[in-house]
Amino acid sequence: MSSLDSFAITRKWPARHPDRIQLYSLPTPNGVKVSILLEELGLPYEPHRVSFDSQDQFSPEFLSLSPNNKIPAILDPNGPDGKPLALFESGAILVYLASKTGQLIPADTAGRFETLQWVMFQMGGIGPMFGQLGFFHKFAGKDYEDKRPRDRYVAESKRLLGVLDKRLEGRDWVMGEQYTIADIAILPWVRNLVGFYGAGDLVEFPQFKNVARVLEAFVARPAVIKGLTIPA
Numbered sequence: 175m176s177s178l179d180s181f182a183i184t185r186k187w188p189a190r191h192p193d194r195i196q197l198y199s200l201p202t203p204n205g206v207k208v209s210i211l212l213e214e215l216g217l218p219y220e221p222h223r224v225s226f227d228s229q230d231q232f233s234p235e236f237l238s239l240s241p242n243n244k245i246p247a248i249l250d251p252n253g254p255d256g257k258p259l260a261l262f263e264s265g266a267i268l269v270y271l272a273s274k275t276g277q278l279i280p281a282d283t284a285g286r287f288e289t290l291q292w293v294m295f296q297m298g299g300i301g302p303m304f305g306q307l308g309f310f311h312k313f314a315g316k317d318y319e320d321k322r323p324r325d326r327y328v329a330e331s332k333r334l335l336g337v338l339d340k341r342l343e344g345r346d347w348v349m350g351e352q353y354t355i356a357d358i359a360i361l362p363w364v365r366n367l368v369g370f371y372g373a374g375d376l377v378e379f380p381q382f383k384n385v386a387r388v389l390e391a392f393v394a395r396p397a398v399i400k401g402l403t404i405p406a
């Protein structure tokens with residue numbers, strides 16, 4: 175009997191290593207944020223694939239942990255006070271894991287909140303806007319005759335890329351010299367926009383030279399290369 179047995183999610187995705195962080199995910203731009211962070215931190219974890227083809231995200235077991243039916247989610251057997259902690263929402267998971275380890279987030283209060291501000295910029299801006307652009311450019315919305323919704327998200331995505339490009343001027347990473355969870359939140363979405371969504375031309379990506387430079391450095395990191403493939 176492990177401390178995770180009382181979590182219904184472990185009935186559908188049994189924990190073979192209940193002492194490790196359990197990750198429920200898929201290699202999407204939101205999912206890989208967590209696998210990349212776990213790889214960067216070198217924390218032992220056990221990934222579980224939540225298959226959208228089988229509608230796993232709507233199963234009662236998954237909803238018991240992630241009521242918004244979205245990946246990623248985690249179950250940490252060693253949460254606060256040594257008790258298990260279940261979490262959904264990638265931003266909350268990034269902040270939790272960085273705080274738990276004291277890594278990839280500045281130690282000083284001002285630097286910490288500045289980092290969180292950029293994580294929120296991704297969660298409230300880049301993620302939802304790029305995601306809508308993907309719908310109207312690559313998925314079902316591409317067949318809509320009325321191109322105004324697509325154009326709205328193209329314009330908003332370009333605006334957000336402009337904000338990010340300005341921030342990265344003269345900086346190695348979003349927070350300057352220090353690589354943080356802000357980079358891990360934002361850059362998988364930029365990669366997805368120009369890669370999987372094929373929207374590079376649409377948003378005139380080459381003009382965002384600082385974003386392109388930092389994205390190149392990001393995707394070369396061993397932890398990023400590995401994290402992008404998890405769960406297999």
Ligand SMILES: N[C@@H](CCC(=O)N[C@@H](CS)C(=O)NCC(=O)O)C(=O)O
Pocket residue numbers: 202203204205226231243244245246262263264265
């Ligand atoms: N704000 C959420 C968004 C998560 C999200 O949108 N996940 C998508 C995959 S990238 C998902 O699980 N979609 C499944 C569905 O909507 O049914 C987060 O950052 O964790």
